[in-house]
Amino acid sequence: MQNSIKLILILFSLILFSSKSNAIISVNAKTAILQDYLSGEILYEKDADLSIYPASMTKIMTSIIAFDLIKKGELTLDEKFIVSENAWRLSTAGYSSMFIMVGDEVSVENLLRGIIVASGNDACIALAEGIAGTEEEFAVLMTEKALEIGMENTNFSNSSGINDPNNYSTVRDILIMSNYLIKNYPEYYHYYKEKEFTWDRTGGDPITQGNRNPLLYKNMGADGIKTGYLAVEKYSLASSIKKKNRRLIAVGSGFNSKNDRSKQSAKLLTWGLTKFDTILIGKKNDVISELDVWQGRQKKVKAYISSDIYKTIPKAKKKYLKVTVNYDGPLEAPIEKNDVIGKMKITYKDEVVGNYDLFASESVQKQNIISRILSSINFLIWGDV
Structure with a gap:
């Protein structure tokens, strides 16, 4: 009897331990989302499509509009704008x-740093x-850009995120x-990890302000992005960390306090790092395989992928990830360079998690008539292409 009771207790403990170790994380926020940047896979979400007021996270789009124009050569970092009374x-x-x-007269670069680091609404x-x-016309540009990049549930009515019912979004869109x-802007993204910005203001001593992102001051690899606060929305944060070759992005809104915003965001990002691995399947233009060719001037054609492919899987589960190449072969010549010639299928525990086109890395011309006849005879006799 005692042995039976002991066995039941041991089994119960194992079940309890297993359920805890496999349990998804709990995040104390109204809405939150976590993404593996390289694979694009969503690792966690909580009411991610709930409409929110993005507050100062709005300023991310404000900077994107400027970065876009700089990239196009229509704006420069040293160009100066005159501050209006409206801004002041x-x-x-x-x-x-x-x-x-x-x-x-303030340079675009100083305004951007004033927006990104000091969260200055006047700079916006x-x-x-x-x-x-006008700010109204600028907000139109912001909303147009949002739609262009797939932010389907967002509208911007101002450049700073100050309280306005028509300035709304979701954590998924953020x-x-x-x-x-x-x-798209790796050359400018470094502004987001600056911990302080000093402005040599007119009529007073230079003023130094610290970045409001609390994760920048933790030793966890955080390098952005933007905090937010409105009384109606409470505290929010879009954050990112980079550890070795991995990057995670998290967005949360409706944290009850600054402390919660910091702790819960760090908790979510750390959970993503410790529970998952990002696996490189192949880089853009990598040759994945050589496929058989029928009646071509060469017997094989190299097949490549057109984009970087990463997959995110639970830690120590790499053995369950399998990659197979499928094609209707042998491929009949002629084959043109960049033709789709097959598929690369990725499965995890026998579940398909990705299908990708394979492209011909070179053209393959058809054999001359005599060679084709010989190939056909050879195939009929030996079954060899």
């Missing part, structure tokens, strides 16, 4: 400010007016925006 008023009304003055308006003439920022 936000520096005197208790909002987050860079503390620019009416009539100041100065940049918006300098680029589009994630899309953050991913776009990191992928």
